[in-house]
Amino acid sequence: MRTIELTYPHTLILEELPETVAAIGFFDGIHKGHQHVIKTAIKEAKQRKMESAVITFYPHPSVVLRKDKQQVKYITPLREKQEVLQRLGVERLYIITFNSELAALEPQGFIDHFIKGLHIKHLVAGFDFSYGHKGSGNVDTITEHADGAFIFTKVDKVECDGEKISSTRIRKLLASGEIEKANALLGRPLLVDGFVVKGAQRGKQMGYPTANMQTNQDALLPKPGIYAVKIFYKQEKYEGMASLGFNPTFEANLAEPILEVHIFDYNHELYGEELLVEFHSFIREELKFPGMQQLKEQIANDEKQIRRFFSNPS
Template identity: 65%
Template sequence: MRTNQLTYPHTLGSDELPHTVSAIGFFDGVHKGHQKVIETAVEEAKRKNMESAVITFHPHPSVVLKKGTQHVKYITPIREKKEVLQKLHVDRLYIIEFNKELSSLSPQEFIDHFIIGLNIKHLVAGFDYSYGYKGRGNMDVIHEHTRDAFTHTAIDKVTLDEEKISSTKIRELLKAGNVQEVGMLLGRPLAFYGTVIKGDQRGGRSDILLLTYRLTRMYYCQK
């Protein structure tokens, strides 16, 4: 998977890029709802004999715009997000830096630069995806901004037990310690990353087995 980190304005020329089908969104968690969007893009790319891509952003818009809850603790850091997207057979990943300059772009300016400008020929997004200044662009009005350069698909909400699967819901479950249900919404075990450092070397086989047992219980049991 080829990864490009972009800022506004980027310097990639559409004539340098292949025709592409892309999913777009922040995709924190890459949960089952996100996977539906991404898998639809990958399948459409195969059908059209094009490359597949994901367009995502970093940091979370709430960090830049200072609105409400600031999502500085991500469900999937960039490293893990890349790994999950690789497993979903995405060919290209565009990580766009979300900053105040980007947030001030009009919906048409955003589409011109990051969709048409990246040679995206078909765009897939969730039904509630918004873009441009104050989110004034969305999947209901995107046809006004395509300039007939690309087509698009909006994916309806994905639910579990009649409740929408969302990153917000997953954060609530993590806060409550409900790791089992988090795994169900993600469609994979929740992963933890950290740095192993040299300690007092007191660990023996019994300590390792006990730690494995506790981690297993933490995943499969609710607090």
Template identity: 65%
Template sequence: MMRTIELSFPHTLTLNELPETVAAIGFFDGIHKGHQHVIETAVQEASNNQMESAVITFHPHPSVVLNKSEKQVKYITPIKEKKAILQKMNVDRLYIITFNKELSNLSPREFINHFIVGLHIKHLVAGFDFSYGHRGKGNMDNIDDHAQERFTYTKIDKVVLDGEKVSSTRIRKLLENGNVEKVQELLGRPLSITGEVIEGAKRGRELGFPTANLFINQDTLLPKPGIYAVKVIIKNNVYEGMASLGINPTFTEDRIDLSLEVHIFDYNNDLYGEELQLQWHKFIRDEEKFDNVDQLIKKIEQDETIIRGFFS
């Protein structure tokens, strides 16, 4: 079972209460294939040396603190999803360091002393572009100056797919275009979100397509609005379905917040209050405004046929 330890500067942990550890460090938004390579290297290295493995990450995103215009960052993997994925990767400890002004003002050496040496990290694994300390002046090219032989480290090169670096920025751009299939390639798994089923307008039921309305946290990055082929996991059972992400323009033109409704194929149980995991598999079409309900129903039937075909 992975232990989660939240820290801020200065922390009060002492070396005699901490095991010798191999740690992967980074922000790791998305935990894509590049991140996985860093984390898996640390887990393997820990196993080889009979040490504990750890992931050291930060929250919130540095841009919230450093960039005045960024009040709210949306995450490919909000902290809850991040924890669930790392748990499956056999990480022993997750250190979540609060990113604030105090942390951003530490010199590279202070950062290393406090959060690497001070957490009993004997071997550090990081991506080639990881930087630390005030204005990111510490990096994987000058880390020797700050490590001073108190720990060893591995620098992981970028992971490339289709001639381009796998990165969180690339994934964000793909999501803006609804390209969840390509995102799945970069993540090595479908993009997923977890949410609780909340009371909706119950229009779907009246149309013959009962839907579950999912509550989405404000910090979750979503693909562009539209209709998607999805899979839904309810209590470890997987169902196919279709999701509508948008404002339901046929019924409501004046909404600004997005709603996420999912019609689960061949499923009739009441889901209010249940937590669902939704996996995005394919963008089907943009949201449309229909002149009447019959047109809408006809289109939904077509969508369902396309999606069932996609999954078959």
């Protein structure tokens, strides 16, 4: 997959670009609804012997439009998004910088510059896609703005349990610790990546070394607690347990939750290494114990429960 970052106005030359079928959207999470839109574009591209593409934006429009100081967190930060799209078989990824110039562009100008101007012959979007200044262009105006230059396909909403699958719904599930349900809507387990940094060195003392992770600032983390996780490290996959939280037994006031993972049946140094952590099941909330011994007993119980969870997938 070829990734091309574009800032308005781009300088790509139409004649040098392949005829393309593109799916367009913000696609945070690339959940099953998004996947349906993207797979529709890939299928159409194959049939028409054109290149398949995804057109997306970064950062999230709310960063520019609401100007709120709070950082936007993503279910799929840019890198994860790229990896998931690559796995889906997308050939070309356009990432359009969402800035105030882009936000000011009228719908017709947006279509002319970023759809016709990128040699898109067929555009696919979800039913609620909007574009142009104040989102005033929508799926009912695209065909008019296309003016015969490309075909448009609207993809209807995908539901699960009678409710629309959406990034907002997945965010709520993650915030309440309903990881299995969130994973079902994502169509794959939530993945968080990070580098191993030094902690307080208590883990080894307890018999449960925990790799403390420095995660991407952009990444949305689930509700704090103890989780059954799988860890990818150097092409290998391991089972383990994660603690995401504030370590109330030892720490008085951590500002941000820390993600720590104990890898089962593993015993090597990991400092400085990159780990990918897949969240599979929420086990319990973190608790404040009277001391290290009581916490250690609880962690031994967590281990039993998590090993059981992985050996009986239901």
